[in-house]
Structure formats: structure tokens, C-alpha cells
Amino acid sequence: MLLKNCRYIITQNENRDILENKDIRLAETIEEIGDITPRSGEQVIDCKGLIAMPGLINSHTHAAMYVMRGFSEDMPLFDWLNRNWKVEDKYDYNIEYNSSKMAFQEMVSTGTTACLDMWDPDGVIEAARDVGIRLKAGYVVINDKLEEDKVKDLISKAELPVIQPHAVYTVSEEYLVKSKELADRYKVDLHIHASETREEVFECKKKTGKLPVEYLDSIGFLDKNVILAHLGWVANWEIELIKQRGAKVVHCPASNMKLATGGFFPYKEFKDREIVVGLGTDGPVSNNSLDMFREMRMMALKQKDQYWDPSIKAQDVLDTATVNGAKIIGIKAGRISQGYLADIVLLKPNIHMLPLYKNNLISNLVYSATGDAVVKTIINGRIVYDGHTDYSPLDNIKDFISLLKNFK
Ligand SMILES: [Zn+2]
Numbered sequence: 266m267l268l269k270n271c272r273y274i275i276t277q278n279e280n281r282d283i284l285e286n287k288d289i290r291l292a293e294t295i296e297e298i299g300d301i302t303p304r305s306g307e308q309v310i311d312c313k314g315l316i317a318m319p320g321l322i323n324s325h326t327h328a329a330m331y332v333m334r335g336f337s338e339d340m341p342l343f344d345w346l347n348r349n350w351k352v353e354d355k356y357d358y359n360i361e362y363n364s365s366k367m368a369f370q371e372m373v374s375t376g377t378t379a380c381l382d383m384w385d386p387d388g389v390i391e392a393a394r395d396v397g398i399r400l401k402a403g404y405v406v407i408n409d410k411l412e413e414d415k416v417k418d419l420i421s422k423a424e425l426p427v428i429q430p431h432a433v434y435t436v437s438e439e440y441l442v443k444s445k446e447l448a449d450r451y452k453v454d455l456h457i458h459a460s461e462t463r464e465e466v467f468e469c470k471k472k473t474g475k476l477p478v479e480y481l482d483s484i485g486f487l488d489k490n491v492i493l494a495h496l497g498w499v500a501n502w503e504i505e506l507i508k509q510r511g512a513k514v515v516h517c518p519a520s521n522m523k524l525a526t527g528g529f530f531p532y533k534e535f536k537d538r539e540i541v542v543g544l545g546t547d548g549p550v551s552n553n554s555l556d557m558f559r560e561m562r563m564m565a566l567k568q569k570d571q572y573w574d575p576s577i578k579a580q581d582v583l584d585t586a587t588v589n590g591a592k593i594i595g596i597k598a599g600r601i602s603q604g605y606l607a608d609i610v611l612l613k614p615n616i617h618m619l620p621l622y623k624n625n626l627i628s629n630l631v632y633s634a635t636g637d638a639v640v641k642t643i644i645n646g647r648i649v650y651d652g653h654t655d656y657s658p659l660d661n662i663k664d665f666i667s668l669l670k671n672f673k
Pocket residue numbers: 325326327383458494547548
């Protein structure tokens with residue numbers, strides 16, 4: 266496939282070059298960038314006036330919760346969780362699959378090409394495959410449920426497997442340690458919510474004498490295969506531990522603000538220590554959008570505001586959603602460079618993004634664009650979004666939506 270005459274190509278390469286009026290040749294990976302003559306029979310897409318950028322990577326989400334959007338509003342995390350769990354108990358494969366399918370369609374239609382999803386993955390994996398999005402997925406360890414056979418099964422069916430203990434307040438020490446042992450044995454990553462609320466931190470301190478990240482380190486859990494989401498209440502010495510162990514971190518600004526978890530995700534401290542920082546929307550019930558363009562705006566504004574420092578750059582934020590996200594997912598993506606996966610988004614600048622020129626392109630993308638500007642999403646060299654969304658999955662879960670509608 267040849268993307269011909271791209272007005273701008275945001276490469277996200279080492280120099281963060283932005284190319285003008287160039288072409289991209291791709292198969293499953295990116296083969297060539299420059300002035301390229303089409304081969305006979307080659308599929309050519311006219312990209313005149315379009316922006317080509319690397320697909321965005323959502324590093325923390327719960328796609329299967331799509332159907333519950335707007336269900337639990339205006340309440341703190343623990344009340345919110347308890348309300349959601351009451352209906353999540355009724356989930357079956359059908360709900361999981363169709364709800365996730367809608368979420369993945371929302372993601373690809375707004376420029377996301379890969380995500381790290383925390384949910385029991387059976388229906389989720391199928392939905393991702395049918396939509397064509399890259400998925401890092403795995404069983405959630407909660408209330409001490411973790412079977413080695415399921416981990417083995419997961420590895421056989423998930424492209425990017427991960428073990429996902431929910432949090433320090435929902436998983437016992439025995440099962441946190443067991444999760445880590447299995448992750449090491451099968452060479453997969455661990456993904457956990459950590460230090461999200463003050464209540465979590467206080468409870469952990471009361472129970473273990475340690476803060477959550479400190480505690481995870483003390484039981485041998487914190488390591489380079491660990492991805493920590495949220496970290497709104499993390500101490501300086503915990504940031505050092507994260508650095509020493511080589512763990513990665515994910516910022517979920519909209520979810521934190523909506524659930525009013527307070528605190529402060531210390532982006533600058535992480536960045537200064539070269540800790541990999543990704544960006545996630547969290548699930549559709551705590552955001553309530555899966556549009557990573559909106560999330561980038563949220564992150565930029567929140568970080569500037571909390572540090573009283575406007576120097577945090579749009580480029581830094583774009584990096585969290587592209588090159589850093591690729592490190593978290595564990596794929597060679599996030600860049601438009603030769604040899605990288607052909608996960609590319611094409612945008613048509615709309616009224617929110619004008620005037621547009623090379624020097625304001627990145628800030629207009631981060632502060633002004635929304636996913637509505639996306640006209641095509643390409644994953645693994647295949648067009649997975651071309652302006653069309655299939656809404657039929659919602660018809661397949663009508664009964665569950667009625668249950669939510671009438672829930673007291
Ligand atoms: Zn979450």
C-alpha cells in the first residue's frame with residue numbers, strides 16, 4: 266500500500282522530524298518513506314491534505330465496560346467500584362464481546378491502534394481480533410483467583426499476554442507473589458492499579474506499614490516487567506524504587522479527575538529519571554471517552570496546572586501516547602520509520618485545527634484536535650477504520666442495557 270502525497274508526516278523518529286508532501290510505502294511494516302513511484306497494481310491512497318501520524322496507544326483501559334458508560338456517575342472510587350461490580354457479576358461472553366467490540370470501534374475511529382486492557386480476556390480478545398486493533402490482555406487477578414492453566418491458555422491465544430492483579434486492596438500478598446512468579450515463569454508483564462486514591466494508600470500503610478509501591482517492592486513484585494497505572498499518591502522514594510526496578514507507569518488524567526482521586530501524577534519526576542510514562546483513558550465509565558486526542562489534552566492541561574509550569578510540552582504528551590505506549594505494550598510501533606509496524610492514522614484537519622502549519626502542528630493535535638479528525642486507521646498494514654462504524658453489537662446486548670436503565 267502506498268500513502269501518496271501526505272501533507273504532513275509526523276514521524277516521531279529520534280529527531281521528531283515532521284515531513285511535508287512525502288509518501289509512505291507499507292505492508293505489515295513501514296517499508297519506505299520519501300518520494301515514491303507507485304508500482305504497477307499497488308494500492309495507492311491519495312493523502313493530499315492529510316496528516317499521517319503513528320497510531321495512538323492507550324496504555325490503560327477496560328474496554329468491556331463500554332456498555333456501562335454513564336452508569337455510575339459523580340461518586341468516589343470505592344462506591345463507584347461497588348456499584349459497577351453489582352452488574353459486572355452479570356457479564357457473560359456475549360456482553361463482554363459486544364461491549365468490547367464497541368469500545369474497540371470507538372478506539373480505532375479516534376486513532377488508537379493498540380491498547381492495554383484490564384479485563385478477563387476471552388470475549389475481549391475475540392472482539393479485538395474482529396475489529397483489528399492490537400491488544401495486550403490477560404486474566405484479572407481479583408479476590409485471589411489465579412490459575413496457572415489459565416495463564417498457559419492465555420499465552421496460547423493472546424498476541425500480547427499480561428497478568429493483571431487488580432490492586433493491593435483486592436489481592437492478597439500470597440496472590441500478588443504468585444502473580445509475579447507466574448509472570449516470570451511465562452515471561453509476561455504484570456499490570457496493576459497502584460496508589461490511585463489516598464484511601465488505598467492509608468489502608469495499605471495501616472495493614473502493611475508501607476505505601477503501595479514500597480509494599481509491592483518489599484514482596485519482590487516491583488520489577489521491569491511491571492506496569493503501574495495511576496500513581497496519584499506516590500512518594501519520592503517510591504519514584505526512586507520504580508526507577509531502580511525498571512517498572513513502567515501510566516497516567517490516566519481524565520479518570521483521576523472524574524473520580525476526584527486528588528493527588529498528583531508526578532510526570533516531571535518520572536521523565537527526569539527516564540521512567541517510561543504511558544497515557545491511558547481508563548475505562549469508559551470513569552472518563553467517559555476512549556478518544557486519546559482528548560486524553561492528550563487532559564494530560565497537558567493537568568500537568569501544567571499541577572506543577573504551575575507551562576513548559577511541559579505538547580511533544581512530551583504526544584510521546585506518552587506513541588513511542589512510550591509502544592514500550593508499554595511491547596511492540597515496535599509508535600513511529601513512522603522504516604521497519605516499524607504499519608500502525609498509522611490519517612487525519613483530515615477540521616475547523617478545530619486551523620490554521621495549521623508545521624510549527625503549530627503538534628500543539629494543535631494535542632490541544633485542539635479530537636478523534637473526529639481521523640479519516641482512516643491502518644493497523645498492521647490493513648485499513649481497519651474507513652469512516653464506518655458498526656452499531657449492531659449494541660442490539661446484541663439490549664437486555665443488559667435494560668438492566669442498567671432500570672438499576673436502582
Ligand atoms: Zn483502571
